[in-house]
Amino acid sequence: MSTTLVPAFVLHSRPYRESSALVDFLTPQGRLRAVLRGARGKAGSLARPFISLEVEFRGRHELKTVARLEPAGVAHWLEGDTLFSGLYLNELLTRLLPAEDAHPELFELYRGSLLALAARRPLEPLLRAFEWRLLCELGYGFALDRDIHGLPVAPESFYRLQPDAGFEAVQQFQPGLFKGALLLSMAEADWASEGALGAAKRLMRQALAPHLGGRPLVSRELFMSIKESPRG
Structure with a gap:
């Protein structure tokens, strides 16, 4: 690997041995794991999430x-x-992105998403767009406007998600299905359509679940615990 500086962001860091840290970095070359020595000093103060860095590996x-x-x-x-x-x-990137699997467009998406978060842009559309692009970049994407047989999604029909394959039309309503009209709104990123954002959140949870290996997301559990805790 070249010894030149590469742009990077810290995704996750944990103590390693006496004074080092084991750090997962996001770079245009993919997710790289590296030992950071002297993590309690100046380098450690920089190796925190959401700071734009240049790193020599x-x-x-x-x-x-x-x-x-x-x-x-x-x-x-x-x-x-x-x-x-x-x-x-x-956490999504740490859990789902294979080590040293280059995704320069995903790196730019992440950089842009941090800028949007810092600017207090609406969260739900931003998160849904990131999840969808991540799935597509990793090869897990699927069509939103056509079913698994290549037929156009019908607005009044209901569909079941087959992860990594797409949507299958069903004849009888069941819990967990998606109405065709909402899938078409998602395909156009039409978040003004009633119910589209809620359906997109539910869809992304279904689509991501098989790739998370059954382990819950710590960030999601932490967020829910803060939301549910009583405030004095």
């Missing part, structure tokens, strides 16, 4: 070493719901 194996780490712009200040949303994006 060394090592030929999957576990790299951080040789140099520098700030490359202002930190994205997130708080409240935007902070939890940023942590959610980080």
